[in-house]
Amino acid sequence: MTEPVSTFSALSEKIASKSAMVGVIGLGYVGLPLAMAVAHGGFRVIGFDIDPEKIVRIEAGSSYIEAVASDTLSGHVASGAFAATTDFERLGDCDVIVICVPTPLTKHRAPDLSYIVKTTEAIAATLRRGQMIVLESTTYPGTTDEVVRPILEKTGLKSATDIFLGFSPEREDPGNRNFRTASIPKIVAGDGAEASSLMQAFYGAVVEKVVPVSSTAAAEAVKITENVFRAVNIALVNELKVVYDAMGIDIWEVVDAAKTKPFGYMAFIPARVSAAIASRSIRST
Ligand SMILES: NC(=O)c1ccc[n+]([C@@H]2O[C@H](COP(=O)([O-])OP(=O)(O)OC[C@H]3O[C@@H](n4cnc5c(N)ncnc54)[C@H](O)[C@@H]3O)[C@@H](O)[C@H]2O)c1
Structure with missing residues (x-):
């Protein structure tokens, strides 16, 4: 009798073969260049945003972010490597989901996590076994474990068993032409050994250098x-x-x-x- 394939092995294999579908949520200064880098790395990418105007621009191949050339964008759209939508039901089609939504400060200068919370709730609505959810938004150490994980686990699926969780801080420097998303070393961390390994495999296929750290809180602390x-x-x-x-x-x-x-x-x-x-x-x- 053959062993059933574990959720970890199944996702590892999808990442290694680049058949994993990747969702990027929040197509701004961070999310759009990241989506391009992931598409360039050989994955199919669906971009999600609540702003319908951005979706129209993307479909027309017209970039609104300086770091992304319209030719690059239209090339990935035309080849089918990249599509964008406001339909969050399609999160269920993604194997890896990367959150790049804003984290502004409130008027009391505390971090406003409402965008992360709303987005995580949207992911939870279609969450299934075998998905990897990665937070890239800048936030305080502990957010992935204390805010994102509980919302996802309310579905009954458990991190490190059924789903995988990670944090990788964004180091985009808008206007700096010396660096692109893929050439900036990427800090990665996962919740547990398997998530950590999946994070390294996924980002290793997209950027030139991956720097693993021991926990999502440590990765959040690096960015801070x-x-x-x-x-x-x-x-x-x-x-x-x-x-x-x-x-x-x-x-x-x-x-x-x-x-x-x-x-x-x-x-x-x-x-x-x-x-x-x-x-x-x-x-x-
Ligand atoms: N811009 C930078 O230089 C930079 C650098 C490093 C880290 N960061 C961090 O990256 C994160 C994203 O920043 P940014 O500069 O890309 O922001 P941005 O404002 O350029 O883009 C955010 C995008 O998210 C969309 N959005 C908002 N709420 C959403 C939701 N609920 N669902 C889906 N999409 C939603 C917005 O429409 C917008 O397109 C923040 O945490 C920021 O602190 C930014």
């Missing part, structure tokens, strides 16, 4: 660490500009000279830069 680092350093250089202006010292000259130090320093430039300065090799936001 990167954002805090950036925010603190932008604030610092803005403060230094005020001080140096008062002292008659040119902040640009100082930053340009400081960045020649080959270790322990990363250049950030003050706000309100001109286009000419922004296009220099100094790292901004």
